Amino acid sequence: MMNTPNKLTVARMIMVPFFVLFMLAGFAGTAGKWIALAIFVVASLTDYLDGHLARKYNLVTDFGKFMDPLADKLLVCSALICLVELDRLAAWIVIVIIGREFIISGFRLVAADNGVVIAASYWGKFKTVSQMIMIILMIMNLGGFFSVLEQIFVWLAVALTVISLVDYLYKNRNVLSMQG
Template identity: 70%
Template sequence: MNVPNTLTVLRVIMIPFFVLFMLGDITSVDKYIALGIFIAASLTDTLDGYLARKNNQVTNFGKFMDPLADKLLVCAAMICLMDLDRLPSWIVIIIISREFIISGFRLIAADNGIVIAASWWGKAKTISQMIMIILLVADFGGVFDMIGQVMIYLALVLTVVSLVDYIAKNKQVLKMQN
């Protein structure tokens, strides 16, 4: 297994530990450990993609598992934040629904030999969600609460815009299924 794929697997392995420290009552610094795990996992996302492209190590495993690992990490974090009353459930439902819709879209496209690249909107959505999660997990208070609230709605808007953009640019995929 190459380094990018190892980083992807490592990211998946980090998820239960993140959840444990987010929701568990293990130490007095649980949220900071969870925050560190989330940041480390988020950085592996950037690093594995960079290394895969730089070293020409793009694999089918990576093409499938990297976006899945990202979705698992972000969805787990949002569900934890929802459980802790830091993120409204309706927003989590919209964001997770978008991920299912796009995953289904990608499966249909792949089944028809079409590879759909991530768009700028999708990347902006992911970055905004990760920043939102970091701010909400850190829970610094003060002005950070306001910034966190702004990031929640920015992530929501970018989620919807990226969905619409994705479907509009790839509407031919819908025509393939009769």
């Protein structure tokens, strides 16, 4: 039987296609972006909630350790790709962000293969929060002052993506020496 944190992770993954549908299909008219926004916010909150519940009630599982980061990447990467499709975000920014996720995932797999668990850093958490705020602002697309705020969060997300990658690689450089 699945515990609550794992059910939240699965629910987040199930929300992704509905998010993409409302972002891109256009059949809901202008309401589509607001429905997509609601789905994205709820899915983002499940990310916080599942981790909190798993730690608080000692419900951490191998399934959760593997699927929770995957669900997060699926949600964020889907949103970023939708924003490129809608011509709201430059593709190179999405490539930098997704590229970082592939590198970190590769490192985690190599480390896990060697019995090493690599915890998330504060830089990675700041990166995730900045990306989610950026995505929320870009979905809302309110213009005016919010356009300035969007751009600030785009650059902040890119900077934190690169900083968190460098920090991660430096702190875990021994993972590379594990390979022969």
